[in-house]
Amino acid sequence: xxxxxxxxxxxxxxxxxxxxxxxxxxxxxxxxxxxxIERGRYVATAADCVACHSVPGGKPYAGGTALxxxxxxxxxxxxxxxxxxxxxxxxxxxxxxxxxxxxxRGGKRLYPAMPYPAYTRMTDDDIHALWAYLRTxxxxxxxxxxxxxPFPFNIRLLMAGWNLLNFEPERFxxxxxxxxxxxxxxxxxxxxxxxxxxxxxxxxxxxxxxxRALQGANLQAWxxxxxxxxxxxxxxxxxxxxxxxYLKTGVNHQSLASGPMAEEIQNSSSxxxxxxxxxxxxxxxxRKPPERTAPTALAADDARMKTGGAVxxxxxxxxxxxxxxxxxxxxxxxxxxxxxxxxxxxxxxRLVLDGSRAVATGARPTGxxxxxxxxxxxxxxxxxxxTYIRNSWSNAAPPVGADEVxxxxxxxxxxx
Amino acid sequence: MTPSERPKTGRPSVFHTSRRRFLATxxxxxxxxxxxxxxxxILFGTGLPWDSGAIExxxxxxxxxxxxxxxxxxxxxxxxxxxLIPADDLSVSGKDAGCAVFIDRQLSGxxxxxxxxxxxxxxxxxxxxxxxxxxxxxxVRYRQGLKALDEHCRRxxxxxxxxxxxxxxxxxxxxxxxxxxxxxxxxxxxxxFFGQILKNTMEGFFADPVYGGNRDMVSWKMxxxxxxxxxxxxxxxKHNQKYTxxxxxxxxxxxxxxxx
Numbered sequence: 001x002x003x004x005x006x007x008x009x010x011x012x013x014x015x016x017x018x019x020x021x022x023x024x025x026x027x028x029x030x031x032x033x034x035x036x037i038e039r040g041r042y043v044a045t046a047a048d049c050v051a052c053h054s055v056p057g058g059k060p061y062a063g064g065t066a067l068x069x070x071x072x073x074x075x076x077x078x079x080x081x082x083x084x085x086x087x088x089x090x091x092x093x094x095x096x097x098x099x100x101x102x103x104x105r106g107g108k109r110l111y112p113a114m115p116y117p118a119y120t121r122m123t124d125d126d127i128h129a130l131w132a133y134l135r136t137x138x139x140x141x142x143x144x145x146x147x148x149x150p151f152p153f154n155i156r157l158l159m160a161g162w163n164l165l166n167f168e169p170e171r172f173x174x175x176x177x178x179x180x181x182x183x184x185x186x187x188x189x190x191x192x193x194x195x196x197x198x199x200x201x202x203x204x205x206x207x208x209x210x211x212r213a214l215q216g217a218n219l220q221a222w223x224x225x226x227x228x229x230x231x232x233x234x235x236x237x238x239x240x241x242x243x244x245x246y247l248k249t250g251v252n253h254q255s256l257a258s259g260p261m262a263e264e265i266q267n268s269s270s271x272x273x274x275x276x277x278x279x280x281x282x283x284x285x286x287r288k289p290p291e292r293t294a295p296t297a298l299a300a301d302d303a304r305m306k307t308g309g310a311v312x313x314x315x316x317x318x319x320x321x322x323x324x325x326x327x328x329x330x331x332x333x334x335x336x337x338x339x340x341x342x343x344x345x346x347x348x349x350r351l352v353l354d355g356s357r358a359v360a361t362g363a364r365p366t367g368x369x370x371x372x373x374x375x376x377x378x379x380x381x382x383x384x385x386x387t388y389i390r391n392s393w394s395n396a397a398p399p400v401g402a403d404e405v406x407x408x409x410x411x412x413x414x415x416x
Numbered sequence: 417m418t419p420s421e422r423p424k425t426g427r428p429s430v431f432h433t434s435r436r437r438f439l440a441t442x443x444x445x446x447x448x449x450x451x452x453x454x455x456x457x458i459l460f461g462t463g464l465p466w467d468s469g470a471i472e473x474x475x476x477x478x479x480x481x482x483x484x485x486x487x488x489x490x491x492x493x494x495x496x497x498x499x500l501i502p503a504d505d506l507s508v509s510g511k512d513a514g515c516a517v518f519i520d521r522q523l524s525g526x527x528x529x530x531x532x533x534x535x536x537x538x539x540x541x542x543x544x545x546x547x548x549x550x551x552x553x554x555x556v557r558y559r560q561g562l563k564a565l566d567e568h569c570r571r572x573x574x575x576x577x578x579x580x581x582x583x584x585x586x587x588x589x590x591x592x593x594x595x596x597x598x599x600x601x602x603x604x605x606x607x608x609f610f611g612q613i614l615k616n617t618m619e620g621f622f623a624d625p626v627y628g629g630n631r632d633m634v635s636w637k638m639x640x641x642x643x644x645x646x647x648x649x650x651x652x653x654k655h656n657q658k659y660t661x662x663x664x665x666x667x668x669x670x671x672x673x674x675x676x
Contacts, residue, residue, distance in 0.1 A: 307672050313661065314668065314669065321649070372468045372471065375471075377668075381668075381672050384672065
């Protein structure tokens with residue numbers, strides 16, 4: 001425990017501007033080791049801690065983004081080393097049990113909005129590096145009321161029962177049959193990247209439905225599409241290079257990231273190494289898709305297809321083209337798109353209603369936007385055009401009803 | 417002009433909003449620049465700002481009660497529009513295309529009050545190439561011009577009002593106004609009033625139907641204007657073929673647009 005006390009003492013001295021740096025107790029080399037801290041920074045980037053533990057425009061890691069869960073609102077706390085409002089009086093062991101068991105300092109139970117069901121797989125080395133990095137952050141005084149859930153969900157002890165049912169603390173187990181690259185990718189996807197938090201469907205209790213891992217899920221009026229190698233609804237049609245381009249630049253031959261994925265790319269994957277992104281691609285594209293029979297496309301003379309075609313010609317074709325091919329790196333290709341043909345059309349509907357801006361990265365700095373069309377199209381029009389897009393060119397997917405559009409429109413109005 | 421002097425119209429001005437936004441954005445940029453010294457800085461967050469509610473889409477003008485004209489004024493404007501663009505085998509008349517509705521909504525909006533123009537004195541007679549330089553807003557011009565026209569008719573046409581004249585008499589009078597051969601009482605001259613209403617009637621006839629005129633895109637169908645389409649890549653190489661897509665308005669077209 002001496003080591004931890006020393007680390008805290010050193011951190012406390014560092015934050016106190018009144019104390020000349022020369023008086024600071026030299027910290028132990030292993031905790032202040034530059035390469036260790038840099039590695040911790042990379043772990044924090046790959047784990048995208050900043051996405052939840054910061055507000056846009058605010059101080060990184062000082063907490064504050066409200067997460068709307070089906071059970072109520074949770075706010076990610078301040079994880080800077082501030083003693084009163086952050087984790088300044090934590091130990092490395094506190095961080096370890098937070099990440100691995102969902103139990104914070106003083107036995108406080110976390111809610112799984114903090115993806116400890118993924119972070120539980122983190123290696124010792126990564127947690128140690130992350131801790132070293134978090135200690136170097138400037139402490140920010142920002143008190144966050146993390147638990148804003150309604151009764152009874154606000155009782156943290158409930159999570160003991162939840163964990164019993166839904167959570168197994170376990171470390172990442174490499175698959176000896178697979179390559180080192182594949183295993184690195186699996187570790188990044190399952191543990192640090194916590195991709196399943198958005199892309200894996202949830203059970204009634206809000207836990208990952210592991211039988212359908214990464215097959216696509218609905219959250220916050222977005223549908224995070226399947227990232228299995230399903231060629232129709234997933235990313236099976238992409239090459240490893242195309243997937244790496246998407247994760248690194250936000251843009252590839254077919255798609256442009258927007259919404260929560262834009263944030264992920266901006267904060268996390270665009271800053272990861274090419275080797276790690278290639279590892280992710282190796283792992284994801286190797287995941288077998290579930291057996292699904294593709295539906296038959298609606299007939300072109302279906303009334304919905306006719307109306308939808310008219311809307312498409314008048315409102316969409318100028319950018320996405322009569323052939324649904326769009327314009328590479330600028331307007332997404334709708335033909336053969338996973339998110340277009342997904343069983344859940346939420347993302348497609350919301351993009352038509354509300355528009356969106358694609359991510360801007362150093363490599364692809366344009367960040368083109370799709371204008372909102374919800375003011376111009378009523379629910380039936382949107383349903384028709386979405387149905388048309390899902391069943392034109394080589395696409396085939398179930399038709400969409402006006403009631404589904406109304407639901408998304410309502411959710412968007414509430415989010416504003 | 418201090419904020420308290422700004423004309424109060426009761427409606428938010430698009431320009432004021434976007435100007436404020438522009439200033440805020442610039443300020444943010446300056447802060448970002450100064451915070452990072454000489455180096456440009458990537459703003460923390462998700463890149464360029466995006467607010468889907470930022471657009472202020474035009475609202476479909478529906479025929480209904482007049483918002484600016486009195487019933488009598490509206491009658492006169494419709495009668496004039498009917499003579500400026502008479503019904504023929506090419507199209508319906510300016511009146512039936514909704515030109516008076518268009519003008520009415522424009523006059524009760526920012527156009528009528530010259531809200532987006534500098535309207536403080538001094539007002540001087542400018543050159544013809546400088547356009548209108550007077551302090552009269554379009555709303556005042558219509559109110560005064562229509563009043564003067566009606567009085568002129570009653571005085572010179574044997575007590576008849578403009579709307580009671582035969583089509584030929586109306587055409588004669590309008591032609592005389594255009595040639596500056598008619599003298600109106602009041603601040604608005606006959607020739608300038610004719611120019612104003614001719615211009616606005618044409619605008620109503622050819623503008624997007626979302627603004628109240630050009631009913632059913634009648635003028636666009638007449639001249640073959642495609643409307644709010646703006647991408648023709650699929651047609652560029654189709655030489656000597658007829659372009660068959662129907663015109664489309666901002667509010668859509670009858671194959672799909674919301675009704676009413």
